[in-house]
Amino acid sequence: MGSPDFSVPALRALHAAGHDIAAVYCQPPRPAGRGQKETPCPVHRAALDLGLEVRTPTRLKRDTAQHKAFAALDLDVAVVAAYGLILPKAMLDAPRRGCINIHASLLPRWRGAAPIHAAILAGDTESGVTIMRMEEGLDTGPMLLTEATPIGSDTTVQALHDALSEIGARLVLRALAEDPPAIPQPEEGVTYAAKLTKEDGRLDWMLDAAALERRVRALNPWPGTYFTQAGEQIRLLAARVEAGTGAPGTLLDDAALVACGIGALRLLRLQRPGRAAMEAEAFLRGFALPAGTVLG
Incomplete structure (x- = not known):
């Protein structure tokens, strides 16, 4: 479950590792470019290249039909990376191992919508990826794995984005293979990265x-x-x-x-x-x- 470029390496890594991907969920095609032509998101395009089923619901929270369709997939686990829709409890609880998220920060620092940007804006000297088990709170779930990477004095958001995207793809494969114990996030050091305008x-x-x-x-x-x-x-x-x-x-x-x-x-x-x-x-x-x- 993902939409932007950040999520594509994880999808490709899961497919290359031989995981049975029951379906790919992503944001619906939207108008783009000068002609405002309906354009699928990067994950949608990658999924079609891999021959995978794609689902693009516009809403999930109160759509019980979507909840039932998701449960019918009979999943071991759902991997979520910058999907763009909030998963309701019915969907979070459906897979046997739950839903795990590839989050682009070292939680609990920079929960929220724009963690990569926030780390550079704040002058952080490192960022990283946290694989976390999802719950109803905003990025509050317990952590499975983390990996850090430095932020240099000339690091751009694109460079950091690409590095974290590759780390996330590698780390989620480890999380699925090793099934590490979930560790609650520390209560100290929580910060939030608001959606940018x-x-x-x-x-x-x-x-x-x-x-x-x-x-x-x-x-x-x-x-x-x-x-x-x-x-x-x-x-x-x-x-x-x-x-x-x-x-x-x-x-x-x-x-x-x-x-x-x-x-x-x-x-x-x-x-x-x-x-x-x-x-x-x-x-x-x-x-x-x-x-x-x-x-x-």
Whole structure:
């Protein structure tokens, strides 16, 4: 049970290991692209490539027909990875070994919807994957296995996403083979990673430069980090912390060094609406940002 790219390696690993996959559940096809054509999610496409049955219910919570259809699969276990729908108790209890989740954090840190982004935003030095047995609470179930991976000063959300996706695929195979004992999560150190919105990408120059640089690494490609200038919303795709002082949001030179609440941020890669992304030197030839300009 999964939907985005993150879940695909786990599906492929389960299939390659010879597990009998009774069905694949994922989000329904949705309009995408300029033509708004109905497009299946990555897990849906992978499942079709593997010749597996795909189910795409739009809701589960009160749909007793879906509960019965799930129970009729007579499962040993359900593997869940970023599915996108909350499983009701009737479905959580149906498989003999329950439902296990591939969660992209070292629980109990970063329960919730966006744990990969949250780890980079917070300046964590490591992240990881927890295989947990699911219960009705939000990522509160007991842990079966964990594996950590470092977060470097230049780690992007895409790089961390890909690393955790591969760890999750490997770790869930171990969990199924070894059936390790479930260990309750610690009561201390619980944090939550809220669902991201477009507004989270707006750059607040009052923040310190290090926090803004982490935001750039954490929120691209989605929801994207941006500022406004000359009536345009400019995306910032890469940046570097440098020394500098001045009124927050003010350009300190002609090469896109912006004063922040603490320190300064060198803008390295930018993109105008409807245009290709460019390195700062090329961008500034077509969109001047002279020293003294105040960015929105």
